[in-house]
Amino acid sequence: MMRILKRPSALILRRGVTTYQSTLGKKDSLFRVHPSVSQALAENKPVVALESTIITHGMPYPLNLRTAKEVEAIVRAEGATPATVAVIDGEVHVGLSSEELDHLAQCKSSLKVSRRDLPYVISKSLSGGTTVSATMIAAHRAGIPVFVTGGIGGVHRDGENSLDISADLTELGRTPIAVVSAGVKSILDIGRTLEFLETQGVCVATYGASNNFPAFFSPESGFTSAYHVCNPEEAAKLIASTLSLGLQSGVLLAVPIPEEHAAAGQQIEEAIQAALTEASDTGVTGRDVTPFILQNVNELTRGKSLQANIALIHNNAKVGSQIACALSKQMNEKTLKSKTHLPGKLSRDSESDIVVIGGINVDFIAKGKTKRLRFGQTNTGSVCQSFGGVGRNIADSLSRLGHRPLLISATGADSNSDAVFNYCKHMNTSGVARIEEQSTATYCAVITESGELSIGLGDMDVHQQITEQYVSQFEKSLSSATLVCLDGNIPVSTINYVCSVAKKHNINVWYEPTDIEKACKPFLSDAWKSLSYSSPNLAELCIMNKTLGVETPAELPSTLDEMLCIAVALSRPLLEHLHCLVVTLGANGVLLCGEHDAGTVNLKPKKQKRKGQLCALHYPTLTVTPEETMNVSGAGDSLAGALMAGILQGKDTDSCVRMGLHAARMSLASQHPIAPILTLDSVDPNKVQNQNWSQPVFMWIDSN
Template structure:
């Protein structure tokens, strides 16, 4: 009853509980489908740079459509992009062309925005209307932040941000730039706040929104767009690009939802006379008030009048400060890219042929909305009494979890799955915007899968309930649409949610083209699916727990224990014995042991277990062996969600394998990823990154020592 009431209340309200993004549920109804519905167009050069973890700089486009007269606007846009390129970064000017949000504009797109008289000034509020009507426009800082975040670009360069308008305490005229910076993890590099605004109140409002503000330079003097000093102070300063990049990186590591403002003072030699600018601003503001100009029309009017009053001086200064911001922003973006990969070999997957795109991994499996219910204390009571619990909603599914974690580790897998055309499906697409979901089928006649996990006070899974029928629609016929990608994949992961016929089809294609395959069973009933045919012999790896491993043995018709052991030494012996029949064809059985870590089982001549896929079967006599890696210790009170821990472990291990790491490093990457996820409210922790799971960053003494175990001589064909 308790479970039913919780689900009913939550479904009735139709409000997902995503802790870091609930604010977008209704205000971004259009944006949540941008990637999947083709509303977001990422330029190939930008997409390639993002996938390769290169430095990318987002650039807003209202400066083109509403900030400068033609042809100065076009020339400035081209020059700024060139400055970004000269500083070893990739420019991604963002704008809307005929109802499509473009991240990275072609030369013809730039010319269209610069010359057209029909373009709109588009902020967060305007996005749904402009996109739905197929209109064009320049994106303000707020709209550019949204697009950059969805495309995976962590840094944006602009001239000056919007702010609290003069007399804003009465009019409540406050730019959405400020609120967007307070709820999105994108760093903004600007020359402070436009000097036509109330700078003091703007800084106060940024503090209220939780935005970290730092001046770039040796002082904390906050700039005022045309002039380097506004008379106000930033809370902090960063002296160079490395320090700025470290500040931004720590926002991401900590999982903070708000962004960062790096305020870059215009060089003194390029600054305009403060007296000339102040007088022009006062005159322009009075004229705007007298003419009754309001809302988003105020800033363009005032800037144009300042340009006229100063006889072009403001435009010259404006162009100079934007170029300077582009130079500084590009250097910060490069430093940020270096810090994200420092001390760790980034993904470098070999191409199948000269001129072809690098091979990428593929994940085929389920995605669903998870309800995680954790009983607070004491023994769970059944038969009617209410168990005091916390209930949270998150996005899960074994396949989705694997794809999510691999994406956060820089491998950008293609995720093949199915969801319903409903609010839960919309939420999944929005939440997974950092992933390649182009192969996720949207089925109007089906419900998106829902899974409910009841977690005991100890942190262990006590009960699981699921509506998973849609996973049956991930058919071999649908997956065959992506056969070309499967043939050239660097790795394929299959989860047990998909039909056995789909597993059989993928295994046959992979075997024909020597593509390594990992099968991740979702429970002991799904673990049998590959063993319904000989398709299991095409697997390279599998990652069952002890119950799933027993089910695999049963499917092969082998005798198994009725009761599984609980003492660790016995667990390892039993796991090694049950792995024996699988290892005639599989290279490694990865037995997940929950809080006890992971056991690698394989056949080896010297006791070592190499994880890199073998190019040919091992023919010489070998012995059964296993290596037990204890888990990283996590206190019970820190354990928030175990639903994605095993998937994080496997994904971290795969990431190490695909980036050429040796076995110990691969496993340690997996254990680190798992330790992050069990302490996260989400199935896959948002703190997981190439940097955070780098074992070199953890003191060696922290790692529990692996324990080696050896079995008897490898079994004969008769024994198998």
């Protein structure tokens, strides 16, 4: 049974802040990026965009659904992540779930959505399949550089008089996306199409050994591309050059029909020419020409045109995915080559009992001098620069408390990183990469006179460069460490890699969630079972459980007793594998949950599977007045760092927690996330004077 004793509440311990992303992407209200796509993009893995008019207007059901799923399967088989684009109920989706694909394939009211149609379809909350132009817009918005389709639109015959020119061509002239297609159909004016693309500044290259520009079903149209690329690597270099130059135009990569389908392609082309002649003879004009020809061609070829169409799309998906993978590899290799390390006394694999992997930020803290901040005008206050980032903060705290942790992180190669390294001279930063063409992470917090956070803004993109590939260079240090600390800013794949190393070498891992959006990362797989410690707040603890499918409360409790009940109940499932949970409760203190040992929670690094009964200890915080509060961004990190220091120094649980609470109090009263005056003596419970400690509240946790 679980027993909770009542005790008076106490004052301040804040940890973590909510930030607003500096970029759009998945947080944009009109654009929704599927989690698999956003994760792949964040981890610099290859993604291939796919259009959806082939689903809504290109084929009948269920052939359209089967083809769409086959194409996505081909992309995955080549090592990339598919991102089918469509508009569903007024929102542009980049990447569709299986259920959304099913819905789109059967939806009879779907519209054909080009650039011009996007505003209307969104304003009316309608659904539709995206054409080449609309798909390019969505892919570029999400940060996907490679897009695969069957064929693009072009200049229609007699287009010099009718001005019937596809929006695909102008989109290629203003959106930096690589479009992989089988060229354009011979029902169009291919010569004028290529001339128009040249005018738009679009680089056109044939994929293969020659410059012959394909005509969809035929490997040769009678026209040539300006250039050709022989393989995925050459194509990737062409795309990378376009992106590096900052050109606002795209690249068209024309893939000829495979040889095994060339014979059928020739038959189809002959049928197209016959249909064109019939259309001219019968007076079919304008928008009626294309459907008339396609229907006639399908009849003349007895369905072979549709089969060849599907084969072309399959081939384009394969080639496009190979190009996307080659591009991703080249960009990642370029990033690794551009990384430089500051010269230091310590080598990369210098021995350390602790390894910390996480973010480094330059923080700007603005504190108002009035009780209420007025938005839209200048407020009086003070602004100071400091150096933060969860990983950096914890490593800083440990460094000031008698340890020499190896910090693995990433910054830009800019003036902000110069300032960071100058400030962090007391730390082992030999594992920090400085990356060209990246900005050092920055964070700006505006707090009120009373110390409450008003708003926070963060630019943290560089944290995604702390990749599995980079961290694996330090495996020797990881495998020999007593404790490895991970912060939630690093990519999921990096977390999974470190957890696999920890499992192999029986290493204790501490996971610091950083915020509710990142708390779930280890729990997306079985990686969390390799964690030993974690320090979530109550909201983050809820997310962890929710990710595992455990029922959580709809709203967080407001009273201390309710908080303790919920925290204990939600800690129980995680303690099946974790050794200890440190649940921070803001102004209500800290709750330790773990194995019972002589009337307290056992914090010692685990060496074997837990045997004892579970219990919890609730500690109140140390009082900090609003006037004393200078910085709310580092208290939780100071607590975690000091707890780790005490654990590694073999101190008893009570001393470890009191060290952490003292460090947190010092952080709140400092302009810096980690107080520069932090030392072992300054947090030693036996040496700190004038502190009226409240006794912790002990609770049993039901093991059944």
